[in-house]
Amino acid sequence: MEQGALGQVIDALHFAAYKHRYQRRKDVEQTPYINHPIELLRILFEDGGVRDPVVLVSALLHDTVEDTETTLEEIRSRFGADVAAVVEQVTDDKSQPQDVRKQLQIDHAADLSDRAKLVKLADKTANLRNVAQSPPPDWSLERRANYCNWGKRVVDEMRGIHSALEALFDETYEAAYKTCNPQFTLEK
Numbered sequence: 001m002e003q004g005a006l007g008q009v010i011d012a013l014h015f016a017a018y019k020h021r022y023q024r025r026k027d028v029e030q031t032p033y034i035n036h037p038i039e040l041l042r043i044l045f046e047d048g049g050v051r052d053p054v055v056l057v058s059a060l061l062h063d064t065v066e067d068t069e070t071t072l073e074e075i076r077s078r079f080g081a082d083v084a085a086v087v088e089q090v091t092d093d094k095s096q097p098q099d100v101r102k103q104l105q106i107d108h109a110a111d112l113s114d115r116a117k118l119v120k121l122a123d124k125t126a127n128l129r130n131v132a133q134s135p136p137p138d139w140s141l142e143r144r145a146n147y148c149n150w151g152k153r154v155v156d157e158m159r160g161i162h163s164a165l166e167a168l169f170d171e172t173y174e175a176a177y178k179t180c181n182p183q184f185t186l187e188k
Protein backbone atom coordinates (compact mmCIF):
# COMPACT_ATOMS: atom_id res chain seq x y z
CA MET A 1 0.00 0.00 0.00
CA GLU A 2 1.40 3.39 -0.93
CA GLN A 3 2.17 5.94 1.74
CA GLY A 4 -0.63 8.35 0.78
CA ALA A 5 -3.19 5.56 1.21
CA LEU A 6 -1.77 4.58 4.58
CA GLY A 7 -1.98 8.23 5.64
CA GLN A 8 -5.67 8.30 4.72
CA VAL A 9 -6.34 5.15 6.72
CA ILE A 10 -4.56 6.61 9.75
CA ASP A 11 -6.49 9.87 9.39
CA ALA A 12 -9.78 7.94 9.22
CA LEU A 13 -8.82 5.91 12.29
CA HIS A 14 -8.06 9.09 14.20
CA PHE A 15 -11.31 10.71 13.05
CA ALA A 16 -13.45 7.66 13.92
CA ALA A 17 -11.79 7.26 17.34
CA TYR A 18 -12.65 10.87 18.14
CA LYS A 19 -16.23 10.64 16.86
CA HIS A 20 -16.99 7.40 18.73
CA ARG A 21 -15.13 8.45 21.89
CA TYR A 22 -18.19 8.40 24.18
CA GLN A 23 -19.65 5.15 22.83
CA ARG A 24 -19.36 1.61 24.07
CA ARG A 25 -20.37 -1.69 22.49
CA LYS A 26 -23.33 -3.59 23.96
CA ASP A 27 -21.30 -6.54 25.28
CA VAL A 28 -21.00 -7.22 28.99
CA GLU A 29 -17.56 -5.58 29.18
CA GLN A 30 -18.82 -2.50 27.30
CA THR A 31 -15.74 -2.47 25.11
CA PRO A 32 -14.86 0.80 23.34
CA TYR A 33 -16.92 1.31 20.18
CA ILE A 34 -13.83 1.96 18.02
CA ASN A 35 -12.88 -1.72 18.39
CA HIS A 36 -15.73 -2.47 15.96
CA PRO A 37 -14.55 -0.35 12.97
CA ILE A 38 -11.00 -1.58 13.62
CA GLU A 39 -12.27 -5.16 13.38
CA LEU A 40 -13.82 -4.39 9.97
CA LEU A 41 -10.50 -2.97 8.82
CA ARG A 42 -8.68 -6.10 9.93
CA ILE A 43 -11.21 -8.43 8.28
CA LEU A 44 -10.97 -6.57 4.97
CA PHE A 45 -7.19 -6.16 4.98
CA GLU A 46 -6.07 -9.46 6.51
CA ASP A 47 -8.80 -11.94 5.64
CA GLY A 48 -9.95 -10.34 2.39
CA GLY A 49 -6.65 -8.95 1.08
CA VAL A 50 -8.49 -5.70 0.26
CA ARG A 51 -6.09 -2.84 -0.52
CA ASP A 52 -8.50 -0.26 -1.98
CA PRO A 53 -8.05 2.76 0.35
CA VAL A 54 -11.62 3.92 -0.33
CA VAL A 55 -12.96 0.64 1.08
CA LEU A 56 -10.59 0.64 4.07
CA VAL A 57 -11.28 4.28 4.97
CA SER A 58 -15.04 3.77 4.52
CA ALA A 59 -14.92 0.75 6.82
CA LEU A 60 -13.39 2.86 9.58
CA LEU A 61 -16.00 5.58 9.08
CA HIS A 62 -19.01 3.36 8.36
CA ASP A 63 -20.89 4.04 11.62
CA THR A 64 -19.92 7.70 12.18
CA VAL A 65 -22.88 9.25 10.35
CA GLU A 66 -25.40 6.73 11.72
CA ASP A 67 -24.21 6.74 15.34
CA THR A 68 -22.50 10.10 15.98
CA GLU A 69 -23.19 13.73 15.05
CA THR A 70 -21.00 13.42 11.92
CA THR A 71 -22.51 14.60 8.62
CA LEU A 72 -21.90 13.23 5.13
CA GLU A 73 -20.71 16.71 4.17
CA GLU A 74 -17.99 16.49 6.78
CA ILE A 75 -16.91 13.09 5.43
CA ARG A 76 -16.97 14.41 1.86
CA SER A 77 -14.82 17.45 2.54
CA ARG A 78 -12.24 15.52 4.56
CA PHE A 79 -12.14 12.12 2.83
CA GLY A 80 -13.58 12.80 -0.63
CA ALA A 81 -16.70 12.00 -2.61
CA ASP A 82 -15.89 8.30 -3.14
CA VAL A 83 -15.67 7.60 0.59
CA ALA A 84 -18.77 9.70 1.31
CA ALA A 85 -20.71 7.69 -1.30
CA VAL A 86 -19.82 4.39 0.40
CA VAL A 87 -20.59 5.69 3.90
CA GLU A 88 -23.93 7.04 2.67
CA GLN A 89 -24.86 3.63 1.24
CA VAL A 90 -24.15 1.81 4.50
CA THR A 91 -25.92 4.38 6.70
CA ASP A 92 -29.44 3.48 7.87
CA ASP A 93 -32.21 6.07 7.77
CA LYS A 94 -32.71 6.63 11.48
CA SER A 95 -36.07 8.31 10.98
CA GLN A 96 -37.44 4.82 10.24
CA PRO A 97 -38.35 2.35 12.99
CA GLN A 98 -35.85 -0.46 13.52
CA ASP A 99 -37.87 -3.25 11.89
CA VAL A 100 -38.31 -1.12 8.75
CA ARG A 101 -34.60 -0.32 8.69
CA LYS A 102 -33.77 -4.02 8.94
CA GLN A 103 -36.04 -4.86 6.02
CA LEU A 104 -34.60 -1.96 3.97
CA GLN A 105 -31.11 -3.39 4.43
CA ILE A 106 -32.28 -6.66 2.88
CA ASP A 107 -34.13 -4.86 0.09
CA HIS A 108 -31.22 -2.55 -0.81
CA ALA A 109 -28.26 -4.92 -0.39
CA ALA A 110 -28.19 -6.11 -4.01
CA ASP A 111 -28.11 -2.51 -5.30
CA LEU A 112 -25.10 -1.41 -3.25
CA SER A 113 -21.83 -0.60 -5.03
CA ASP A 114 -19.11 -3.26 -4.83
CA ARG A 115 -17.23 -1.13 -2.31
CA ALA A 116 -20.28 -0.73 -0.08
CA LYS A 117 -20.94 -4.49 -0.30
CA LEU A 118 -17.44 -5.24 0.98
CA VAL A 119 -17.91 -2.89 3.95
CA LYS A 120 -21.31 -4.38 4.73
CA LEU A 121 -20.02 -7.94 4.42
CA ALA A 122 -17.23 -7.18 6.91
CA ASP A 123 -19.72 -5.39 9.19
CA LYS A 124 -22.08 -8.37 9.31
CA THR A 125 -19.16 -10.74 9.93
CA ALA A 126 -17.89 -8.60 12.81
CA ASN A 127 -21.37 -8.27 14.31
CA LEU A 128 -22.06 -12.01 14.18
CA ARG A 129 -18.67 -12.70 15.72
CA ASN A 130 -19.66 -10.40 18.59
CA VAL A 131 -22.96 -12.24 19.02
CA ALA A 132 -21.08 -15.54 19.27
CA GLN A 133 -18.28 -14.36 21.55
CA SER A 134 -19.68 -11.51 23.64
CA PRO A 135 -23.43 -11.06 23.11
CA PRO A 136 -25.33 -8.21 24.78
CA PRO A 137 -26.23 -9.68 28.20
CA ASP A 138 -29.94 -8.83 27.89
CA TRP A 139 -30.41 -10.63 24.56
CA SER A 140 -32.33 -13.92 24.65
CA LEU A 141 -31.13 -16.88 22.59
CA GLU A 142 -34.06 -16.30 20.27
CA ARG A 143 -33.10 -12.68 19.71
CA ARG A 144 -29.52 -13.72 18.97
CA ALA A 145 -30.72 -16.35 16.48
CA ASN A 146 -33.00 -13.82 14.76
CA TYR A 147 -30.11 -11.38 14.51
CA CYS A 148 -27.88 -14.04 12.93
CA ASN A 149 -30.56 -14.97 10.42
CA TRP A 150 -31.21 -11.35 9.51
CA GLY A 151 -27.47 -10.81 8.90
CA LYS A 152 -27.43 -13.85 6.65
CA ARG A 153 -30.42 -12.60 4.67
CA VAL A 154 -28.60 -9.32 3.99
CA VAL A 155 -25.41 -11.13 2.96
CA ASP A 156 -27.34 -13.57 0.75
CA GLU A 157 -28.40 -10.56 -1.35
CA MET A 158 -24.77 -9.60 -1.98
CA ARG A 159 -23.22 -12.95 -2.97
CA GLY A 160 -20.61 -13.14 -5.72
CA ILE A 161 -18.59 -10.15 -4.54
CA HIS A 162 -15.67 -11.75 -2.65
CA SER A 163 -15.54 -15.52 -2.20
CA ALA A 164 -13.04 -15.58 0.70
CA LEU A 165 -14.96 -12.99 2.72
CA GLU A 166 -18.27 -14.72 1.98
CA ALA A 167 -16.78 -18.02 3.18
CA LEU A 168 -15.56 -16.27 6.34
CA PHE A 169 -19.05 -14.87 6.89
CA ASP A 170 -20.61 -18.33 6.45
CA GLU A 171 -18.18 -19.82 8.95
CA THR A 172 -18.90 -17.01 11.41
CA TYR A 173 -22.65 -17.40 10.91
CA GLU A 174 -22.50 -21.13 11.67
CA ALA A 175 -20.43 -20.60 14.80
CA ALA A 176 -22.70 -17.77 15.96
CA TYR A 177 -25.88 -19.69 15.23
CA LYS A 178 -24.62 -22.64 17.25
CA THR A 179 -24.29 -20.39 20.31
CA CYS A 180 -28.01 -19.60 20.02
CA ASN A 181 -28.83 -23.23 20.73
CA PRO A 182 -30.28 -23.65 24.26
CA GLN A 183 -27.76 -26.48 24.97
CA PHE A 184 -24.84 -24.18 24.29
CA THR A 185 -23.01 -22.48 27.14
CA LEU A 186 -20.66 -19.60 26.48
CA GLU A 187 -17.13 -20.39 27.65
CA LYS A 188 -15.63 -17.98 30.07
Ligand code: ZN
Pocket (backbone or CB within 6 Å): 036, 062, 063, 123
Ligand atom coordinates in the same frame (compact mmCIF):
# COMPACT_ATOMS: atom_id res chain seq x y z
ZN1 ZN B 1 -20.95 -1.48 12.07
